[in-house]
Amino acid sequence: MEHRYIGKSGLRVSPICMGTMSFGSWSDKKESFKILEESYERGINFFDTAEVYPVPPSAETVGVTEQIFGEWVQTKPRDSLIIATKVAGAAAGWFVPPIRHGLTALDRFHIEAAVEGSLRRMKIDYIDLYQVHWPDPIVPIDETMEALDRLVQAGKVRYTGTSNETSYGLTKANTVADYEGLARFQSIQNNFSLLNRRFLDELADRCVKESTCHYYLIPQLAVVFLVVNTISPRSTKKLSLRRIRLRRSKTEGYV
Amino acid sequence: MSSRFVNEGTLASTAKYMEIAKEAGMSPVTLATAWSMNFDFVASTIIGARTADQLEESLAALDVTLSEETLKQCDDVHKQILYPMG
Numbered sequence: 034m035e036h037r038y039i040g041k042s043g044l045r046v047s048p049i050c051m052g053t054m055s056f057g058s059w060s061d062k063k064e065s066f067k068i069l070e071e072s073y074e075r076g077i078n079f080f081d082t083a084e085v086y087p088v089p090p091s092a093e094t095v096g097v098t099e100q101i102f103g104e105w106v107q108t109k110p111r112d113s114l115i116i117a118t119k120v121a122g123a124a125a126g127w128f129v130p131p132i133r134h135g136l137t138a139l140d141r142f143h144i145e146a147a148v149e150g151s152l153r154r155m156k157i158d159y160i161d162l163y164q165v166h167w168p169d170p171i172v173p174i175d176e177t178m179e180a181l182d183r184l185v186q187a188g189k190v191r192y193t194g195t196s197n198e199t200s201y202g203l204t205k206a207n208t209v210a211d212y213e214g215l216a217r218f219q220s221i222q223n224n225f226s227l228l229n230r231r232f233l234d235e236l237a238d239r240c241v242k243e244s245t246c247h248y249y250l251i252p253q254l255a256v257v258f259l260v261v262n263t264i265s266p267r268s269t270k271k272l273s274l275r276r277i278r279l280r281r282s283k284t285e286g287y288v
Numbered sequence: 289m290s291s292r293f294v295n296e297g298t299l300a301s302t303a304k305y306m307e308i309a310k311e312a313g314m315s316p317v318t319l320a321t322a323w324s325m326n327f328d329f330v331a332s333t334i335i336g337a338r339t340a341d342q343l344e345e346s347l348a349a350l351d352v353t354l355s356e357e358t359l360k361q362c363d364d365v366h367k368q369i370l371y372p373m374g
Contacts, residue, residue, distance in 0.1 A: 034350075037331045048325055049350060052336040059338045067340040075347055081334055220331070227305055227320055227362060228298050229373040240329040 034076035040219030042192040044161055046079035046115050053080060057097030058087035062104075069105045081222070083119040083166055084151050085130045092131040096154050103155030115161045119196060120147040122167035139169035141180040148184055163190040164222060167197040174206050175213065182215035194220030200235040297372030304365045312358045314348065321349035323362060 036045040051072045056065035069080070086098035099118065106114060121130040121137045129135040137143050151160065163184060169177065184190040195203060195218045203221055210217040221240070225232040302316070309319040324333045335346035354362075 039331050046332045048332055049321070049347065050332040050334045052334045055336060055338050064339055068337050068343060071340050071343055072347070075343075075350075077347075079332055222334070224373075225324060225330070227323055227365075228301055229371070230366060231371065231373075237327070237329050 039162065039192070042219040044115055044192060044219070047077045049077055050079040050081050050117070051077050053082040053098050053102050054086045054088045056087055056101045057094055058089070062101050065101050066105055069102070073109065078113060079115045079117070081117045084147050085121050085132060085166065090131055095131050096150070099151055099154035103157065106155060106157060111157060116155070116157065117162035117164060117194070118151045118160055119164040119166035120144055122165060123169035123171060125170060138172050139165060139177040140172050141176065141183070144177070144180040144184070148189055152189065159189055159191060161191045162194050162220060163192070164194040164196050164220065168202055175209050178206060178210050178213065178215045185216045192216070192219045194218050194222065196222040198223065200239045203236070203239055292373055295372065297369050301365055301369045301372045305362065308358060308361045308365070312355070314352060315345045317345035318348045318352060321346050322352040322354050325349060326354060326359070
């Protein structure tokens, strides 16, 4: 298996990363283990999760994905895996995550609480790539970058990254990091697919020019295809756009 | 929100990409995954699966190199239906 670097970090990852957001909702524990085992056997060493998974996020299931994944992790040499997870962004706007009483923010308090929770649920003592799941429009990025840097200094996190971010947000964060001597974002995880090429407008250029960010992305077309594929041929004719919409309505947002 | 992912534009685009995949002799999932892996700023592409059976179509992208013709066909779909997800 060819491996690639994430940004200018020491993280060497397989060109395909196994996502986990269905573990504990659409995929039960047994199936989740099967998916993890099969991908690992095929040479996948890179796994992505989040404190708010599974999707759709709910108070009843939140954290289950990291628990299931963490249980599987115990069966493998820890340093053969590159584990990525995420701290929830600000509880603002239309999405309030069902954790920490819906008061999440990207300040030092929440970032430290989040990383401890993820380490505990996964039963690991460090995270390879710790990402901001979505931005915080209020807390200054300086505070966020400093809080993340402390995790790197403490050995709880090897590198940091961001997600669902704009080219301005990315550039600003890394400019602050450079100025303050803090850990830079080494990755961004944004939507990018045949159906959504917005990343090419600005962010792709940012990645190249900053030369520190390499990116990993979700081919959403595959998601749409998988939904289409799960519909039996018999029912396809009857399937209206509205019904497909209903099927998808709970799975969106910050994935 | 859901219309962002599934709307007339994404469905029409998807139908076209399914044709391209068929012509290229691969599944649409393989095409979508291989396409995103084709950019040098992409270090890794996240895949998802609800069942282990669904894995193969995504992992198949590891062994696929898309031809110039296939890439051009994909770009043509984008030009016909710009930013279907908005």
